[in-house]
Amino acid sequence: ETGVTQSPTHLIKTRGQQVTLRCSSQSGHNTVSWYQQALGQGPQFIFQYYREEENGRGNFPPRFSGLQFPNYSSELNVNALELDDSALYLCASRFTGANTGELFFGEGSRLTVL
Amino acid sequence: SQQGEEDPQALSIQEGENATMNCSYKTSINNLQWYRQNSGRGLVHLILIRSNEREKHSGRLRVTLDTSKKSSSLLITASRAADTASYFCATAATGANSKLTFGKGITLSVRP
Numbered sequence: 001e002t003g004v005t006q007s008p009t010h011l012i013k014t015r016g017q018q019v020t021l022r023c024s025s026q027s028g029h030n031t032v033s034w035y036q037q038a039l040g041q042g043p044q045f046i047f048q049y050y051r052e053e054e055n056g057r058g059n060f061p062p063r064f065s066g067l068q069f070p071n072y073s074s075e076l077n078v079n080a081l082e083l084d085d086s087a088l089y090l091c092a093s094r095f096t097g098a099n100t101g102e103l104f105f106g107e108g109s110r111l112t113v114l
Numbered sequence: 115s116q117q118g119e120e121d122p123q124a125l126s127i128q129e130g131e132n133a134t135m136n137c138s139y140k141t142s143i144n145n146l147q148w149y150r151q152n153s154g155r156g157l158v159h160l161i162l163i164r165s166n167e168r169e170k171h172s173g174r175l176r177v178t179l180d181t182s183k184k185s186s187s188l189l190i191t192a193s194r195a196a197d198t199a200s201y202f203c204a205t206a207a208t209g210a211n212s213k214l215t216f217g218k219g220i221t222l223s224v225r226p
Contacts, residue, residue, distance in 0.1 A: 004156075033213070042202050042204075042216030042217050045215070048213060101147065101162055101206050104159070107156040
């Protein structure tokens with residue numbers, strides 16, 4: 001069974017640039033969610049995708065957008081990067097319909113905005 | 115916004131001792147979960163307790179939930195140096211199982 005994988009693991013961007021982060025969900029999982037974790041803080045929910053549609057969103061501006069593909073992999077796009085976007089971005093997957101709320105997380109993509 | 119508030123923020127104990135971590139939350143929940151994170155890496159799920167449960171065990175872990183006080187505790191018995199990590203409680207509202215609201219976390223250091 002393949003776990004959740006994310007890429008890239010680290011990247012550096014400058015203010016105003018755009019970034020795309022990628023996530024492959026765990027085999028058999030159909031729901032993907034993204035979280036932002038600033039240094040010293042707990043993860044904060046960005047949004048969730050199920051059946052290729054966004055079906056839940058946290059308190060993040062529209063410049064944070066995403067996609068889910070037919071194979072359930074996902075992308076997180078952030079436009080017009082700001083310094084405060086520097087964080088660890090975590091992808092998590094689960095199977096909607098399973099009688100469990102457990103999320104399976106990837107190792108994250110650490111974004112630094114200069 | 116972060117719903118869960120863990121207590122203490124940092125905990126340092128000797129190997130073999132028990133570690134108790136507390137979490138309080140504000141709104142009604144479907145379930146409460148505890149996760150562990152090593153040095154800014156991915157989170158690993160430890161245990162989940164549903165709102166209609168009061169206590170649950172998994173190996174060296176024991177979690178309790180008091181919905182009247184909106185609080186939970188995680189007990190790690192016979193701690194090991196390898197338990198050194200950050201621990202987060204996270205709550206899930208009804209019908210929104212993928213949206214977890216995390217606290218700021220507790221840093222546990224277990225001295226060999």
